[in-house]
Amino acid sequence: MNKLKLYVDRKSQPARALIIFCRLNGIDFEEITVDFIKRQTHSPDFIEINPMKQVPAIVHGGLKLFESNAILRYLACAFPGVPDHWYPADLSRRAKIDSVLDWHHLNLRRGATTYVQSTVLGPVLGRTNPQKASESEKIVAESLSSIETFWLKGNEKFLLGNSQPSIADLNLVSEIMQLEVLTEKDINKFLGPYRKVLQWVEDLRNATNPHFDEAHKDILGVKEKYHGLAESTIRGMLPSQM
């Protein structure tokens, strides 16, 4: 089978999750950058791969696939060297991870994406929408509260009381890392109340480094461009980092 091709933009949070997953699990791939700000996702060639005009997408042999959760599930099953904890074969454990991944779309993902668009990208493009910003702020806050109080309620490091990360940890933490492009005040407002969430981000980083830091260089570059600060605000909020 031909080498796996990842069509990604490292400014995209689920694209970073795929890169980290492949690097960590020794999955050989070719990285093809499709810059969504330059609208390369709308080129005829890319639309052949993903008619929905979004990154990430993959091509693996005859398979063209988009939607990051579907891609992570596929990679975890199609490459035999991937440890079971990423997407367990046990049906009950797998179902719980699917439940988090499905919940993610209309909660943390919808809220965080809309908030970043309304408060960072919108104003740059001359578009502001205070009502959208306010609604999405509420969704992000409720989502983080659910993660802290429900999925991180035990003493284990990862979601669902797991001692090792799953693809749900990876995709959700990648979403939280997108909040780095917000102002320091906004990041504190969102993540300040959630110590377990902050620790979980750090634990996932430790479990996946050096690939985690390497994949996040570009988003810290975006942060520097907007706020003149290339250090991670999120990491600085952890008590042990202060």
Place this chain on the structure above:
Amino acid sequence: MNKLKLYVDRKSQPARALIIFCRLNGIDFEEITVDFIKRQTHSPDFIEINPMKQVPAIVHGGLKLFESNAILRYLACAFPGVPDHWYPADLSRRAKIDSVLDWHHLNLRRGATTYVQSTVLGPVLGRTNPQKASESEKIVAESLSSIETFWLKGNEKFLLGNSQPSIADLNLVSEIMQLEVLTEKDINKFLGPYRKVLQWVEDLRNATNPHFDEAHKDILGVKEKYHGLAESTIRGMLPSQM
């Protein structure tokens, strides 16, 4: 293992998908109605099963699970009598179905749910939001266009060029059937341009009856309450039905 328990409200579109799936595949279950309009989803007992306070949810032995896509995947794998076409063991075919199910959340589901809330439930409760109605209308129209031109582009009856339905067909058609509670004018506006979508709804109905019609009785009751019409407008739009 104890009998499967489905916590559902037949006014919920993914809840209906679960009921149809179980009936069709001979999965024995106990149906427990949790009325979301009466806020039974907020009772302490139900929060123990789904802290996100939504139907559907299931209990199967020691497993408590929510999110309908995750539940459908689990049922298709955990009950050995379920035919393979619902959620194929082949990794590439399975991944394509996962891709549709993941896409669904932020597209047809988000659009249709918000449109129904803004135009049917909102006004009843004295809340109107024309901006939300207009935004969600656009999302529904774009989603239906994607389904018609991309996932139903071949000559086969079901999504992704399949001759037999998958859990993606079932969950997406259940969402479209929720549009029955809109005015006839709105239903025509949304579905009128999409002949393949209309035929697909009818093909899925034929493939799953009598369970499809039985599960949709309640939503046609809601339609009658709001519009004085208990016949399916969507079915009436098919050329063969005219």
